[in-house]
Amino acid sequence: MVKFDVCIVGGGAAGLMASVFAARGGAVVAVVERNTAVGRKLLRTGRGRCNITHDGDIDHFVKAFDFCGRFLKHSLYEFSPESTIDFFAKLGVKSKIEKDGLVFPTTDKAATVKNALLQEAQRLGVKFIYGRRVDGLVKDDSDFTITAGDDTITSKSVIIVTGGKSWPDLGSTGDGYQFAKLLGHTIVDPIPALTSLVSGAKWLTKLQGVAVGDVKVFAKIAGKKIASTGPMMFTGKGIGGPAVFEFTRFAAEQLANIKGTIEVHIDLLAGDTDEDFRQALRNFAFANPKKKVLSYLSDILPARLAAEVAVFTDISEDTPLSQLPKKKCTKLVEMIKHLPIHVTGTAGFAQATITRGGVDTKEIDPQTMQSKICPGLFFAGEIINVDGPCGGYNLQIAWSTAALAGKSAAQKESGRT
């Protein structure tokens, strides 16, 4: 039976990157993937275009990662956002920086990224074992035994890269948490983040597909004020899009413990203060007294949303702006700047871009990604209790932690650490 130096459990973004770095370090490497192909989630990233990283220096990333920035700092120095761009360029995948600093392959195809990683790993002799769901991981004095049904693999080191619990249809169902627990690790409760918010409000169904460019989503939940800005989208069952996704990251813990409903507000014109908007409305009404309220609202908001705002404000569609009573004018400002939505929770793991929670970072050495509890055991990617905002930050976590884990595992097996 072949004994591997490094066995990588999971063939997602982090698993593929770890395999390349472990093999480049001279280790004999196997990747065990439960799906019949690697990188299924990777292929879905960035709507199939794969937002591989973000344009920014390490300080920018550390700040964006907030609670987990300190833990990730060393891995970012080892394999920075710039290294990501260079690494893929050397494998023939050039990239481009788009609006707001998002970095994509010039092909606009996630498949190019996955194929480049897989081909490099294959070129280095990594053995891929497909269609095997690892169901056991134990360690004796020196080696690990990995089981997948009737199959058994022996390895000197193991890197667990099974991801979180988000988008379970693609393979990440949280299996790795069990292995980590059995080997002595603490799991911070996994909760969905970067996801949509769900509401039972009937009026939202009429707005399915309506997008708004620049909103602020805000609420006070369990005494904590939470706000995020950016584009949003009405999903029919609730609200989604970048501003809402970001909100669910900031409020992940609070949203996981909602009892009943909470009131979330949307500022539909986030660029203006309430007073700016009130004044602009007054000036416009003065200059255009005959303009109908609905027509005015449709100029500043998508038409379907404008009609709903008019209904909420109890304003007849034909009312000219000059005849808008002061009370209704105040209500209109209130609706546009503080639109209330009663939210019952998030859309859950099925639609969450990432999982917040996972293996406690206190139990992992940030210099190597090796377990502080079980020597020879390494972690990388989403299984760790680390997460970032939308925009290429989460794949950068996968690349940086996996490159470091792969390199460290290979060094350990060659006796260099």
Ligand SMILES: Cc1cc2nc3c(=O)[nH]c(=O)nc-3n(C[C@H](O)[C@H](O)[C@H](O)COP(=O)(O)OP(=O)(O)OC[C@H]3O[C@@H](n4cnc5c(N)ncnc54)[C@H](O)[C@@H]3O)c2cc1C
């Ligand atoms: C729809 C969507 C779009 C996204 N777009 C972006 C983006 O554009 N940019 C960005 O930065 N981030 C994006 N993300 C987040 C990003 O995809 C993840 O952060 C990243 O994939 C995490 O990599 P990972 O390798 O840790 O986990 P995963 O990619 O989830 O890989 C885990 C792998 O382990 C395998 N596995 C699990 N259990 C077992 C087992 N028991 N035995 C064997 N194999 C197992 C799984 O099948 C899977 O292949 C997106 C996420 C989603 C859901």
